Amino acid sequence: MNQQIQKLYAKAGKPERLIIGLMSGTSMDGLDIALCSVKKSGAETDIRVLKFKTGNYTADFRAKIKAIFSKKEVDLQLVCLMNEYIANIHSQLINEALKEWGYKNEDIDFIASHGQTIFHAPKSLHQLADYPNGTLQIGDGDHLAVNTGIITLSDFRQKHLATGGEGAPLAVYGDYLMFSKAGEDRVMLNIGGIANFTYLPGNIDASEIFSTDVGPGNTLMDQYMQKYFNQFYDKNGAVAQSGCSNSKLLAALLEGDFLALDFPKTTGPELFNLEYLIKAQEQSLTTNLSKEDVMATLCHFSAEAIANAIKNCVGEDAGLKVFISGGGMHNPLLVQLLQTKLPFCKFLSTERLNINPDAKEAVLFAVLANETLCGAPVNFGNRQGVPSVCMGKISLPE
Known part of the structure; x- marks a missing residue:
């Protein structure tokens, strides 16, 4: 040998x-x-x-x-x-x-x-x-x-x-092996450039578990910050919190075909990029928005896409534990919006499961x-x- x-x-x-x-x-x-x-x-x-x-x-x-x-x-x-x-x-x-x-x-x-x-x-x-x-x-x-x-x-x-x-996404494999718990329905939500989650039912039935991308996490916000603010990302969501979300632009952003596809699905910055934003602004006649308002709207867009996907998976009123990891968990506005849109869910860090969320x-x-x-x-x-x-x-x- x-x-x-x-x-x-x-x-x-x-x-x-x-x-x-x-x-x-x-x-x-x-x-x-x-x-x-x-x-x-x-x-x-x-x-x-x-x-x-x-x-x-x-x-x-x-x-x-x-x-x-x-x-x-x-x-x-x-x-x-x-x-x-x-x-x-x-x-x-x-x-x-x-x-x-x-x-x-x-x-x-x-x-x-x-x-x-x-x-x-x-x-x-x-x-x-x-x-x-x-x-x-x-x-x-x-x-x-x-x-x-x-x-x-x-x-x-x-x-x-x-x-x-x-x-x-490949997270389904590791999430199942590391984080499934009998008797407790869980969602493992990772908010990186793209947001994805794994659904872990409490019955531990591997045939019911799945992972899916849901849409943009940080990627659109990061790209916008790099181009218009010369910052790598929006630290603590400070820029987004200084603006106001625009309902017309948000509606246009949410009309993307990908968001309506069934689970599981995958995507990337190849779709969710500044060109996607420009098209939505032109469609909604919002090209003159302040940059702070655009950032606020992009943060709301990520939150809305994530919340809608989780609701589609577990129902509007489902109360379950959502364990967050990835860079998006450090954006307090994004996390606050998720808590508001999913009031019956309990949001926790994967630190509670003995895994550093940045290392997950x-x-x-x-x-x-x-x-x-x-x-x-x-x-x-x-x-x-x-x-x-x-x-x-x-x-x-x-």
């Missing part, structure tokens, strides 16, 4: 595995690095976050990603080069984090890397009859493995596509890697968009 395969086999069989989960989302605010201790698998998965940090991106690195992000036409040479460049930067951030935390690279069993999404193209978006669903994450796993010396799992979304899904998406990929290495596919029933598969390509460091 190949020596590296023997090492892989031995590490997968350990009673406790140290797995680094990585997440770099559409907001591109940095690389979330979660060092996790993982025992067992499946419904018995026992995971603890030992260390967590967000490795900061430089303005230059962020600009390089944006040059190829969410665009139909890009420099193909640059895409090719960035596949390696992103992996090299991520490797550097991992090595720095381990040194900061007092760990040696050889102490770590596996890396689980989401990579950097540069384009997401489900059929509902591209509408090209001859082509399948598509998505592309770059930041090559072999480069991560070689540069850190750690066995790496990456490119998780392609197996989901290959078995009939849209490549997203990175932890998810550690769980997905653990299932591929040590578990077996959970049977989610024969449903479109939720294939019962293990995911992730394995890269060996030598």
Whole structure:
């Protein structure tokens, strides 16, 4: 047997595995690095976050990603080069984090890397009859493995596509294994660039569980702040709170075809971008709104889309626990609007479930890697968009 395969086999069989989960989302605010201790698998998965940090991106690195992000036409040479460049930067951030935390690279069993999404193209978006669903994450796993010396799992979304899904959202798998609770209906709401949630019924029936994107979380607000306020995001929702939501613009924003699609569904900044906003403003004759009023309306738009989706899932008067994670949970106006629109729901941080809400998406990929290495596919029933598969390509460091 190949020596590296023997090492892989031995590490997968350990009673406790140290797995680094990585997440770099559409907001591109940095690389979330979660060092996790993982025992067992499946419904018995026992995971603890030992260390967590967000490795900061430089303005230059962020600009390089944006040059190829969410665009139909890009420099193909640059895409090719960035596949390696992103992996090299991520490797550097991992090595720095381990040194900061007092760990040696050889102490770590596996890396689980989401990579950097540069384009997401489900059929509902591209509408090209001859082509399948598509998505592309770059930041090559072999480069991560070689540069850190750690066995790496990456490119998780392609197996989901290959078995009939849209490549997203993948949260259903980790949310089910980590957060289901008998006798308690839960919604795991992640408000990143795009907002998504997982519905976890208290009967623990995997065939009833699903995840779906619902529409914009922070992406429209972030894009608007970057263009018109020269700020990366609206810290504490301060700009939005200084304006007033405009009902005409809000109504136009809510008329998008995606919002009326059935669950599960996926989307991205390829749809919800400043062009989407401009069209809504032209349609509603609101192009002269103050920038503060536009920001307020965008915040209301995100809240309305999220609240409507949860109501469609659990009913208008359903009272259940909604556990929030992602950058949007730090926007007090957005959270306040959700509480107002869903008065019977109780909003909590995933901190209550012993998972740092900022680390949750990175932890998810550690769980997905653990299932591929040590578990077996959970049977989610024969449903479109939720294939019962293990995911992730394995890269060996030598």
